[in-house]
Amino acid sequence: MSQISFADAEYAGKRKKTRREVFLEEMDVVVPWRVLLKIIEPHYPVAGRGRRPYALESMLRVHLMQNWFALSDPAMEEALYEIASLRSFARLNLNEPIPDETTILNFRHLLEANDLADDILKAVNALLARKDLLLKRGSIVDATIIAAPSSTKNAEGERDPEMHQTKKGNQWFFGMKAHIGVDADSGLVHTVTTTAANEADVEQVTDLLHGKEEQVWADSGYRGAPARVDRENLQWHIAVRPSDIAKLPEGRAKTKVRKAEHRKASMRAKVEHPFRVVKRQFGLVKVRFRGLAKNTAHVVTLFALSNLWMVRKQLMAMTGVVRPKAA
Template identity: 85%
Template sequence: MSQISFADAEYAGKRKKTRREVFLEEMNQVVPWKALLKVIEPHYPVAGRGRRPYPIEAMLRVHLMQNWFALSDPAMEEALYEIASLRNFAGLALSEPIPDETTILNFRHMLEASDLAEDIFKQVNALLARKGLLLKRGSIVDATIIAAPSSTKNEQGERDPEMHQTKKGNQWHFGMKAHIGVDADSGLVHTVTTTAANEADVEQVADLLHGKEQQVWADSGYRGAPARVARDVKWHIAARPSDIAKLPEGVAKTRVQQREHAKASMRAKVEHPFRVIKRQFGLAKVRFKGLQKNTAHLLTLFALSNLWMARRQLMGQVRPQMA
């Protein structure tokens, strides 16, 4: 831990905690730091004749804050200089060098090159499973479109070739899709896949199931799912509204509507992780070019959304750690 500067000491003396500080304190308690550091350490550069690398935990904390607050590399560097709560969380002080945007970029590239985002996601879910928060008795599957820049006003003069357009309702969207499998009991994400936006949702269904679930809930876009999964599970796939509308009025139609309402109530859980990464963590558009980098970004975001959604349960089971 770096020696605290006069500016940070003055900041520490204030009484009121901001929402950002409360958020960071909560996440500090629930992130499995030791497990994540163990995953990253074999790939992190060691001290040699060149400049001494920043502490691995400090860089991991900076990386997670980038994802929580949707900050670019330059914006993250500036935030570390300007916002004391972010420096404190990372264990940095103005009296010592602050990681610059290139250092922050290189750390992310190291994670991408070694496919460590998937390992981070697995370590988070392993913690949730040990705490009894991932029961795996049932799954809910769904997908969301994440927009990509459609402009060709760039160096290549073209749109991202790995992104495609698709029509949803009466509107065209250009970008990618994030497909997720969610635990039906807790609403936490257990599986993530990505495709271009024009990929049919049902094409990914087999990859979204972990193999232990006994029931699966999905919207009407997954009507062909049972034929694509070579296992005996009970399917709860939504009927098309147009099909329900064609039914004659009466007791039979009312029962169908009640069953569909029950299905929709269960499927609503899958929207919570999408809301967290899009609204709370600020994923309005893809951050990078190509599916590989964006997949790594999404895996990290869904790992962090799981921790955020389960923080109340986890905070009752773990001892606080000081940043």
């Protein structure tokens, strides 16, 4: 075991826990490290000629922190030098080489090239299903727009050709869409697809259903979805457009429709939770990369991590770990 640096020794001796440290302690408990390492290991370079690769677990931990804290490759490298809690989580110290931004970039490219983000989401959901936290009796489908830079001040002199613009309400957006299928019981994401922002939500509905649900909830943008899904005995709860409700005459019938729509909206509200986590908790304000494939890998990883974040208390209780508190 290598000797730790003075900076890391000083950090280890301090008593106050920050919110970042509490977050990392919680995620250290709930992330299925052994399973994720097993997924990546066959694709990770082994020691041989040339520079010895960093420990796979350290690189995975760095990659997840990069997603949690919305850090670019250079910013992640600097953070590892500057913030002791991040080094500790990654099992690194200043007496040994710290992964540089190129190493961090290459690890992300390795995951992208082998489509491992989908495998990570499946592994996380398999764990949650075994813990009876992901039941899959019903699904809620929805989509969110993720903005992309509209600037043409780049080497190509053009906007990202795989991103497109769309109008929502009276406002125009340029970027991509993340489409998700969410477990109606838990609010956890079971399926993710991505498209350019101008694709209609209903076009993705078939790919968002896992095939075992008995009921589906969706907003009015999914009208026509039942005709696209060839499954009998599937009960649909698609929102009625407000303009259609407004046309109804006042009376008991209209009141009944409004109450039914309120019940649908209460259920659909669960789909907003993972969107909030990836956008607010993990900082996905704009796409980070150029091209749909790279951003898809990023988004899928974030939703896998959002699932763990949303049920971290239950998972920690199952392991008997007392949830840490910030001072």
